[in-house]
Amino acid sequence: MAEKENNEQNVEPFDQEKGNRTAFERVQLARHPERPYTLDLVERLFEDFQEVHGDRRFAEDPAIVCGFARFHGLPVAIVGHQKGRDTKQRKIRNFGMPKPEGYRKALRVMKLAEKFGRPVFSFIDTPGAYPGIDAEERGQAEAIAFNLREMVKLRVPVIVTVIGEGGSGGALAIGVGDQVLMLENAIYSVISPEGCAAILWKDAQQADRAADSLRLTAEDLLRLNLIDATVEEPDGGAHKGHDETAQLLDVVLSQRLAEAVSQTAGFRMRRRYERLREYGRWGVAPSSARDE
Amino acid sequence: MPWFRKKRPQFENVPAEERRVKTEGIFVKCLECDAALFKPDLEESLQVCQNCGYHFRLDAHTRLSFLYDDGAYEELDEEVISVDPLEFVDSKPYPDRLKQAQDVSGLPEAVVNARGRVGGHLVYAAAMDMLFIGGSMGSAVGEKVTRLIERAINDRAAVIIFAASGGARMQEGALSLMQMAKISAALAQLDEARLPFISVLTDPTTGGVTASFAMLGDVIIAEPKALIGFAGPRVIEQTIRQKLPKDFQRSEFLLEHGMIDAIVDRREMRDYIIKLLNFMMNPDLNRAPETEMSMKASK
Numbered sequence: 331m332a333e334k335e336n337n338e339q340n341v342e343p344f345d346q347e348k349g350n351r352t353a354f355e356r357v358q359l360a361r362h363p364e365r366p367y368t369l370d371l372v373e374r375l376f377e378d379f380q381e382v383h384g385d386r387r388f389a390e391d392p393a394i395v396c397g398f399a400r401f402h403g404l405p406v407a408i409v410g411h412q413k414g415r416d417t418k419q420r421k422i423r424n425f426g427m428p429k430p431e432g433y434r435k436a437l438r439v440m441k442l443a444e445k446f447g448r449p450v451f452s453f454i455d456t457p458g459a460y461p462g463i464d465a466e467e468r469g470q471a472e473a474i475a476f477n478l479r480e481m482v483k484l485r486v487p488v489i490v491t492v493i494g495e496g497g498s499g500g501a502l503a504i505g506v507g508d509q510v511l512m513l514e515n516a517i518y519s520v521i522s523p524e525g526c527a528a529i530l531w532k533d534a535q536q537a538d539r540a541a542d543s544l545r546l547t548a549e550d551l552l553r554l555n556l557i558d559a560t561v562e563e564p565d566g567g568a569h570k571g572h573d574e575t576a577q578l579l580d581v582v583l584s585q586r587l588a589e590a591v592s593q594t595a596g597f598r599m600r601r602r603y604e605r606l607r608e609y610g611r612w613g614v615a616p617s618s619a620r621d622e
Numbered sequence: 623m624p625w626f627r628k629k630r631p632q633f634e635n636v637p638a639e640e641r642r643v644k645t646e647g648i649f650v651k652c653l654e655c656d657a658a659l660f661k662p663d664l665e666e667s668l669q670v671c672q673n674c675g676y677h678f679r680l681d682a683h684t685r686l687s688f689l690y691d692d693g694a695y696e697e698l699d700e701e702v703i704s705v706d707p708l709e710f711v712d713s714k715p716y717p718d719r720l721k722q723a724q725d726v727s728g729l730p731e732a733v734v735n736a737r738g739r740v741g742g743h744l745v746y747a748a749a750m751d752m753l754f755i756g757g758s759m760g761s762a763v764g765e766k767v768t769r770l771i772e773r774a775i776n777d778r779a780a781v782i783i784f785a786a787s788g789g790a791r792m793q794e795g796a797l798s799l800m801q802m803a804k805i806s807a808a809l810a811q812l813d814e815a816r817l818p819f820i821s822v823l824t825d826p827t828t829g830g831v832t833a834s835f836a837m838l839g840d841v842i843i844a845e846p847k848a849l850i851g852f853a854g855p856r857v858i859e860q861t862i863r864q865k866l867p868k869d870f871q872r873s874e875f876l877l878e879h880g881m882i883d884a885i886v887d888r889r890e891m892r893d894y895i896i897k898l899l900n901f902m903m904n905p906d907l908n909r910a911p912e913t914e915m916s917m918k919a920s921k
Contacts, residue, residue, distance in 0.1 A: 459833075461853030461861050466871060469881050471832035471852035478806035479813070479838055498790075498799060499833040499852070506803050520790045520799040520830070525857075529792065530712055543711045544795045554707065556800050606807040607768065609800040610761030611707035615700070615730060 351515075354538035356547045357523055359515040360494045364569035366576070367426075368395055368410030368453040371493060374576035375583070376401055376408065384435060388468060391432030393424045393460070394504070396439040401451070402584060407443035409436040409504050410453030413494075426495075427460035430473035433503050437477050440484060449487040449587060452504045457522065459500030474503040481506035482606070487590035487598060489583060491561070492516040492548075493568075508602050509586045510556070512548035513579070514563045518556070519546035556609060558586075652676050668888045677845045677888055679825060681727070682734040682749035685784050689747055689892060695738030698746075699769050703730050704762040710793040719755060719793065727753035731762045732787070735770045737779075741896030743903050744779040746770045750786040750831075757787035759831055760794040764801025767835065771808040771819075778908075780818045780899055785836040788854075789829020802834035809838050818902035820895060823850050823873070823882065841898055842882045843891070844873035850882075 351359075359365070372379055376399035383390045395412045398405065413426035436452075443450045459470055481488065481504075488507030496505070496518030512518060521529075526544060527536035545551075548560040561582050564571040590598060649658045654676035664671070668688055669678040680688075687693040703720075710716040724730060732754035736747050748770050750757040767783065774781045790798035812819055821839025823832075825848035833852050836842075844850060851871035859866055869875055876882045886894045 459852065461857045463858065463862065463866070463870070466851050466853065466858070467879050469837075469879070472837040472881060474833040474852070475802075475806065475835070475837040478803050478834055479810045482803075482807040482810040483814075496796075499802060499830055502799060502803055503833075506807075518796050518799075520795050521792055526792055539711070543708065544792075545708045546795060551796055554795075554797055556796055603807055603811070606800075606804045609804045610764050610797055611705055611794075612760075612762040612765050613703050613705040615703045 353541040353547055354523065356515050357517055357541050359567045360517045362567065362569045363415065365494055366568050366572040368412050368455060370572050371453065371576050371579065372408060374573060375580055382439060385431040385438060387431065387434055389431045391429050391435060392422050393426055393428040394432035394436050396435055405448050407439055407448055407450045409439055411456040413455060424460060426456045427458060428456065428500060429460050429465045430468045430470050433473040433477050436504050437480055444484050444486050447486060449591065452488065452490045452507060454490065454492040454496050454501045454505055455494035456497045456500050457495055458497035474499050477503045478506055482602065485595045487587065489586055489590065492518050497522065508590050508598050509558045511559050511561055511582060512551060512557050513561050513568060514548055515567050516548055517546045518551050519544050670888050675846060679752055681753065682729060682751040685749040686734060686736045686747060690738040690740055695736040698735040698737055699766045700730050702762050702766050704760050707797055708795050712793060716793040723754045727751050729754055731766065732757050733763045733766050735766050741899055743899045744777060745782055746774040746779050747782040749784040752786050755791060758789060758791035759787060759801050760791035760798045761801060764804050767805050768808045771812050774817060775812055775815050778817060780903060781812060782820045782822065782895065783835060784822045784824055785827040785831050786824045787827060787831040789831055799830065802830050805835045806838060809835060816907050820898055824848050828854050843884050843886050844876065844882050845888055846873055846885050848873045850876055
């Protein structure tokens, strides 16, 4: 029992090489303005996408897109962060930073998927949940927390892919699933490298140092056993070819979905819980081998 | 020697700089109204200013002693501690930071797990401590809180968590972030088992702690004037480039916006929680649904 509990022992050393890119280069690739965003991939991966809007509570949030589509003929639901490519679109999409209504809309659509027995695909690409007065007033924290708990309970397969920036709680709020995948140059972090550097060294310019420290690359997350697989990108990064990125992703998504669909709901949910239950690395204090 | 001859009293000349009444450690200044508070009185009032009602921050053990019947509880899971999984590079190595936090707080980790009785009900409670790296949530905190919830499910008991935290612990990167999902998953199971989770928000509760378990209480209670939010005030000010109003993200603001159930004075907290538990802990729940409700009065 003690051995199993002390899961610290499973840690493999970090590979300092990280391919031939530094962590901060990955951050820059993940934020590349020409990188495929959720809708770029949706149009290439799915047929008959029908977008649906609104949380039925307060507003429509364009920073998250939701809808129904077909994946190789199978009806599925889609949720994902959406960034804008030009100034006007960036403003409309709020730079991909959702407000509570965005998260509530996503959960509404995921519950519809559950009701009709359809799998859910989630695509993550956000700097973070929007930190503003209105978001706080309407319960940003509650919206995120509620999604975390409710996504655990979804009886249908949920396949999550981090396609760009996985910005903290704002990313995780649509990121609990049976399979969590990351594109090769995507990042997933508890805080932005700039934010981390500003706190630790009082200097946002040290972001490259912070990016290294935070272990936020896809390989890092895989090594830490927080994701299930990484997905290859075209040479030079996903921005070099949206079609090719979608093709590479399609292969992995098809395979992971086939696996999830073949399992019973009970099995999937048990496994989902067990995966989450394993998250983390902690130690057992030697002095207090206490009798219980 | 004549009996009436008094020995001359020996007065010593006290140097000028020492000629003052030593009140240090006897009085505490209220951080809100500046009133000088007599320490034993302050302890009597559970660290609440008798003048203005300001709630001083509490350490985890004091917090738990105020909750449990006769202040008695058993500490659990103390052996779960943080390691340095990322070999985090910081101005100070993470292991040194942990060691320092342990010295300053006297605790092995930023949360203390406990088991005991509250109004006679079996309660698993956890209290976070700001003195341990700002009450931040890393893997060990996540594991401890998860174990606490799992124990409650096993024993059909209630969970109470006193949040006090700056959020997820940066030094453990995405591992810290994922604790939000891990704890929420355990709470989903507690919820399905129809067992209570009472979340108590104290000053301050922000970031990943707010955006996970703190906001998932069946009932969410806050102490007066606690700072509660997702993004910290400084981050919001930088985003919108305006000064924030003073009452923004305080308990009263959250109550007004429908985000919490009640604001409860610390001196009333234990009684308030006992009444909630009397409502929530229903022994008939284990029976068939038709007979769940009885008219039997409970204490």
